Amino acid sequence: MLCQNCKKQEATTHIKRVINGETTEKHLCTDCAKKQGYDYDGFFDDFSLSIPNIFSGFFSDTPLALAGLRQDRCATCGSSFDEIIRTGMVGCADCYERFYDRLLPSIQRIHGRAKHAGRIPYTVVDDKPKAAADEKPQAEPTTEEKIATLQAEMQKAIEAQNFEQAAVLRDNIKALKGEA
Amino acid sequence: MKRYETPTSNGDIVLSTRVRLARNLKDYPFPARLGVEDREAVNNLVKDALLTDENRDSFDYIPMQTLTPVQAVSLAEKHLISPEFASDSAGRALILAKDEDVSIMLNEEDHVRIQVIYPGLALEDAYARAEAFDKALEQKAAIAFDERLGYLTQCPTNLGTGLRASVMLHLPALAQGGTMRRLSSTIAKLGLTIRGALGDGTRAVGDIFQLSNQVTLGISETAAIQNLNAIALQIIAQEKNARAALLKDDVFIDRIWRAYGILKSAHMLSCSEMTDLVSLVRLGAAEGILDIPLETLNRLLVEMQPATINVAEGRRCTAAERDVIRAKAVKDALA
Ligand SMILES: [Zn+2]
Ligand SMILES: [Zn+2]
Numbered sequence: 001m002l003c004q005n006c007k008k009q010e011a012t013t014h015i016k017r018v019i020n021g022e023t024t025e026k027h028l029c030t031d032c033a034k035k036q037g038y039d040y041d042g043f044f045d046d047f048s049l050s051i052p053n054i055f056s057g058f059f060s061d062t063p064l065a066l067a068g069l070r071q072d073r074c075a076t077c078g079s080s081f082d083e084i085i086r087t088g089m090v091g092c093a094d095c096y097e098r099f100y101d102r103l104l105p106s107i108q109r110i111h112g113r114a115k116h117a118g119r120i121p122y123t124v125v126d127d128k129p130k131a132a133a134d135e136k137p138q139a140e141p142t143t144e145e146k147i148a149t150l151q152a153e154m155q156k157a158i159e160a161q162n163f164e165q166a167a168v169l170r171d172n173i174k175a176l177k178g179e180a
Numbered sequence: 181m182k183r184y185e186t187p188t189s190n191g192d193i194v195l196s197t198r199v200r201l202a203r204n205l206k207d208y209p210f211p212a213r214l215g216v217e218d219r220e221a222v223n224n225l226v227k228d229a230l231l232t233d234e235n236r237d238s239f240d241y242i243p244m245q246t247l248t249p250v251q252a253v254s255l256a257e258k259h260l261i262s263p264e265f266a267s268d269s270a271g272r273a274l275i276l277a278k279d280e281d282v283s284i285m286l287n288e289e290d291h292v293r294i295q296v297i298y299p300g301l302a303l304e305d306a307y308a309r310a311e312a313f314d315k316a317l318e319q320k321a322a323i324a325f326d327e328r329l330g331y332l333t334q335c336p337t338n339l340g341t342g343l344r345a346s347v348m349l350h351l352p353a354l355a356q357g358g359t360m361r362r363l364s365s366t367i368a369k370l371g372l373t374i375r376g377a378l379g380d381g382t383r384a385v386g387d388i389f390q391l392s393n394q395v396t397l398g399i400s401e402t403a404a405i406q407n408l409n410a411i412a413l414q415i416i417a418q419e420k421n422a423r424a425a426l427l428k429d430d431v432f433i434d435r436i437w438r439a440y441g442i443l444k445s446a447h448m449l450s451c452s453e454m455t456d457l458v459s460l461v462r463l464g465a466a467e468g469i470l471d472i473p474l475e476t477l478n479r480l481l482v483e484m485q486p487a488t489i490n491v492a493e494g495r496r497c498t499a500a501e502r503d504v505i506r507a508k509a510v511k512d513a514l515a
Contacts, residue, residue, distance in 0.1 A: 028401050072470045077209035085472070089289075092209035107397070114398025116330030118341035119311075121318040129448035 003029035074098045101149065147176050188300030191474055192466035193416045195348040195388065195481075196299050198259065199306040199405075201314050201331045202342035203292040206322040208487075211271075211287045219271025219287045226292055229320035230275060230284065230313055244269035244419040250496060253487035261285055261296065277440035282309065289334050294318065299478075301416075303345055303409045307401065330397060340397030344403055346375050347412045348356050352463045353422035355417075356432075360384070363415070371395040372411055378455060386455035386481065391415065427467055436464035443510050448503035454484055454510060476513050484509060 003011045009029035073080045079091030081099050090096060096103065108114075154169040188194075204210060206223055227241055244252065252266035260283040261274060265510040275284035281324045294313045296306040317323070324332040329342035331347070354360060357361070364374050376384030376389045391412055393404050426432050439460035443449070449457075466468040482488070484506045490496055491507065 077213045081212065087212070089212050089334050090210060090332075090348065091213045091325075093204065093206055096326055096332050104335065107339060110337055111339065111395055111397035114325070114395075115328055116345070116426070117341050117403075117442060118330055118400045119314075120327075121323045121325050121331075122315075123318060123322055147284050 001027050003027065003032050005029070005032040101153070143176055147173055150176070181207055184323055188298075188302070190285070190300065190301040190416055193419050193479055194222070194301040194412070195350055196259075196297055197302045197306050198348070199296045199310045199345045200300075200305065200344045201292075201310050201402050202290040202338045202344075203294065203314065203317060204290050204324040205292075206324045208291065211289065211291060212334060214287070215251050217273040222291050223273040223286045224269070226284075226286055226317065226320055227273070228315050229277065232316075234316060238273075238278050239282070239410075240278065242274040242276060244272040245289045250487050250490045254485075254491040255283075256289060256489050257485035257493070260295075264288065270475060274401055274467070284313065287425070290338070297501050301347060301409070301412060303347070304410075307343075307385055309347065309406050311401070323509055326459075338396055339420060340395075341399070341401050341404065343396055343401050345408050346390050346392035347408065349374075349389045349390050349391055349412070349415060350459065350462060350466075351415070352459055353426045354419050355384065355387040355389075356426060359422070362390070363418075367411065370395075370406060370407065370411060371399075374415075383451050385399040385432065386459035388455075388459070388481070423463070423467060427469070433464075433469065436460050436469055438468060440464065440514075445511070446512050448500070449507040449510060451485055451506070454506060455481060458510075472514065480510060480513055 001011045003009050004027050008027060009031065011027035012030050013028045013033035014025065074091055074095045075098070076094040079090035079095050081102055082097065084090055084103070085093065088101070150169050150173045154166050154173065193378050205222060205225065206219055208214060211219065214222070218274040219348065223243075227406070231239055231241065239267045247255075247269070249266070252261070252269070253263075255261045255274070255276075256266040258280070260276065260280060260311055262285070265272065265274075265285050265288045271287055273286040275282075275286070276314045281297055283295045283297065285295070294310050294317075298309075308452045331338075331342040333339055333342055351360070355361065360374075362377050367374050371394050372391060374389050377388045377390040378385040391397075391408065393408050397402070399407075437459040443454070443457050443461060458480055461470060461472065463479060465474055485493070486499070486502055489502050489505055497505065
């Protein structure tokens with residue numbers, strides 16, 4: 001990545017600022033970073049900085065067919081799927097539920113086709129004692145299952161008067177039925 | 181006494197072990213979507229959950245706005261916080277153990293980042309300590325969790341356990357032999373990653389590498405810790421073999437003594453030059469060629485970084501001033 005300021009040298013200093021929920025990022029070369037007062041000539045790992053960028057990269061080949069879904073937002077935090085793609089950051093816990101199907105391909109590109117196998121918080125254990133254990137191991141959903149999922153989503157979209165989205169889903173269902 | 185000053189298991193090769201758990205509260209959007217007021221509500225909730233009458237005296241609760249930028253960067257140099265956390269203080273806070281072995285970032289990339297840093301190879305102990313904080317937190321707060329995806333995190337790379345465990349390794353002999361590239365591709369196939377821990381990523385300054393797990397979804401905490409530990413032990417064994425071979429070479433032993441000579445006599449030392457030289461001297465000390473406690477050298481690696489020098493001096497020094505201060509401190513430490 002080139003320095004945003006001089007656009008000549010490789011950016012080595014990455015500054016991300018989050019103010020009132022707005023994220024801004026700066027990528028500067030060592031010289032420009034010094035000039036602008038980011039005089040961190042020490043070295044430490046920038047692990048947490050590089051990861052969101054990698055994730056945005058994972059998203060970048062998301063099919064354009066999804067462009068029609070842009071307007072639809074998480075009811076809890078107001079994030080659109082488009083914003084999640086652009087920033088590489090999910091807005092809130094409910095976004096994972098809201099955009100589950102669309103996030104899944106990217107999640108699988110990072111982690112493989114995996115299901116959580118670690119600890120479960122007490123609160124969840126109390127609510128649903130055996131939920132995690134009962135679920136059968138994750139398998140490739142059949143075409144019928146995919147269609148059922150899409151139909152449920154389409155129903156939701158219609159109820160929410162989100163006809164643009166419903167139309168896209170209807171086309172996807174049609175395509176899947178053609179396959180079957 | 182700070183943790184990095186105590187001698188420990190596999191200390192000749194392992195500088196430190198770090199375990200981090202990423203957690204979010206269910207009832208608040210993730211930090212990037214959270215205003216300062218809500219962030220402070222999160223901070224208070226987590227502080228009350230984690231700091232009890234029994235442990236309060238051994239921790240500091242630090243709203244990040246109360247630190248100068250230099251103090252914040254110094255904490256990042258010590259790997260107690262991330263550089264990103266140091267770069268912006270709005271609505272952020274840190275729960276820091278007085279002996280700096282526990283560091284809990286509030287409203288970094290996730291609401292809560294529990295980190296435990298122990299010297300030497302101590303993955304199981306470090307995880308157990310982190311898990312105890314995690315359990316305390318979930319008793320008091322609803323945690324963002326999904327049965328399929330595990331702990332929900334702002335960045336999907338941390339989904340699942342939210343566990344990132346890492347071991348900081350001093351591998352001068354393997355690096356010298358040019359085997360790091362091959363090693364790193366083997367390690368990638370095992371779901372782990374190894375990379376230079378210091379420097380800008382273009383090369384591993386001081387031959388210090390960080391080995392960490394990559395995959396967090398579909399693997400249990402115990403399995404992740406055991407995998408990492410097993411691979412770390414293999415790398416340690418390889419480094420030991422490579423060291424034995426390397427130290428038969430008089431030319432290499434000469435390099436160690438020359439590095440020692442420069443450290444003892446230089447008037448100015450840049451951070452990267454010092455780190456490369458300390459790396460050679462540390463190898464000499466670990467292998468009984470030089471009689472210097474490893475803890476002294478570990479301390480130099482941490483405390484001679486730029487912002488940490490600025491904090492110790494209580495002012496913003498120029499790079500040239502710091503190089504003089506650094507050279508003198510190194511000389512004193514090795515005297
Ligand atoms: Zn520049
Ligand atoms: Zn949301």
